[in-house]
Amino acid sequence: GENVEQHPSTLSVQEGDSAVIKCTYSDSASNYFPWYKQELGKGPQLIIDIRSNVGEKKDQRIAVTLNKTAKHFSLHITETQPEDSAVYFCAASNTGTGFQKLVFGTGTRLLVSP
Amino acid sequence: NAGVTQTPKFQVLKTGQSMTLQCAQDMNHNSMYWYRQDPGMGLRLIYYSASEGTTDKGEVPNGYNVSRLNKREFSLRLESAAPSQTSVYFCASSEPRAGRFTEAFFGQGTRLTVV
Numbered sequence: 138g139e140n141v142e143q144h145p146s147t148l149s150v151q152e153g154d155s156a157v158i159k160c161t162y163s164d165s166a167s168n169y170f171p172w173y174k175q176e177l178g179k180g181p182q183l184i185i186d187i188r189s190n191v192g193e194k195k196d197q198r199i200a201v202t203l204n205k206t207a208k209h210f211s212l213h214i215t216e217t218q219p220e221d222s223a224v225y226f227c228a229a230s231n232t233g234t235g236f237q238k239l240v241f242g243t244g245t246r247l248l249v250s251p
Numbered sequence: 252n253a254g255v256t257q258t259p260k261f262q263v264l265k266t267g268q269s270m271t272l273q274c275a276q277d278m279n280h281n282s283m284y285w286y287r288q289d290p291g292m293g294l295r296l297i298y299y300s301a302s303e304g305t306t307d308k309g310e311v312p313n314g315y316n317v318s319r320l321n322k323r324e325f326s327l328r329l330e331s332a333a334p335s336q337t338s339v340y341f342c343a344s345s346e347p348r349a350g351r352f353t354e355a356f357f358g359q360g361t362r363l364t365v366v
Contacts, residue, residue: 146291169352180255180341180357181294226293232352235301236345237284237309239352241293 139164141229143242150217151250158245160227161209167229170203170210171239175224185212188232217249253277255358257342263364264332272327272361274342282345283325284355285309285317287338294341300325301347332365339363 140163150156162170168189173181187194187201187210194201198217203210214221227242258273276283284299286309296309300319314336316328325344329336339362345355 141293143293171354178359180343180359182357183354230352233350234352235347236282236343236353236355237296237299237301237307241295243291243293 139167139229139238139240141227141240141242143227143245145245146243147246147248149248149250152217152219154217156214156217156221156247156249158212158225158227158247159209160211160229160242161207162229162240163208164229165208166231169230169232170201171228171230172201172212173226173228173241175226175244177223181226214247217247219249219251222247222249255342255344255356257340257358257361259361260359261362263366264329265366266333268332269328269330270332270363271329272340272342272363273324274326274358275324276342276344276356277323278344278346278356279322280344280346280356281322282347282355283319284343284345285315285325285327286341286343287311288341288360289338297327297340329363332363334365337363337365 143160171186174184175181200213230239255276281302285297286294298317300306303322342358343355
């Protein structure tokens, strides 16, 4: 089955810096890669996703890149702000399957200091 | 506009006690899920219900039972709580589409401590 590894487990940056979180996956059949943000005391919330027919996707200060050959994908946050502080999860699945097949990474705690 | 509501938000149990975690969604979704979240282990699926009247095991079902009470509600029961079940539990729901992946919406979680 699919296995998703995520690094680093914690990341501290200064406000305005960029942050990068990396994930690798094992199943070459996976073609859908979402990222979730979990704020303190809340459930995970989808912030951006990418499908394997594209290499990069941007949404304002957030971008995801995918290297299908190397089986890794990354989340990039530019101009970080204190409200970006949260736990971020990557995940992998196949677009032909149900949500129950989604495999999550272990999470990265991002701390943005003013 | 509540989305997915979980009760209680916090609970402390003694080893061997039983309890039921409640989950309700108001989005008319057919599928519902229970996850547990442990430090360094991400989210792991306990059970899910693809539609009303059906339930299936996920990755870590041992020690848990579930009931899909109706389309809105999906409960998780711990019959005899163990310290290893100390975790944060999340319920989620989604509206599946045949042959297509659809995203789910999560509740705010229940933090359970078993002492």
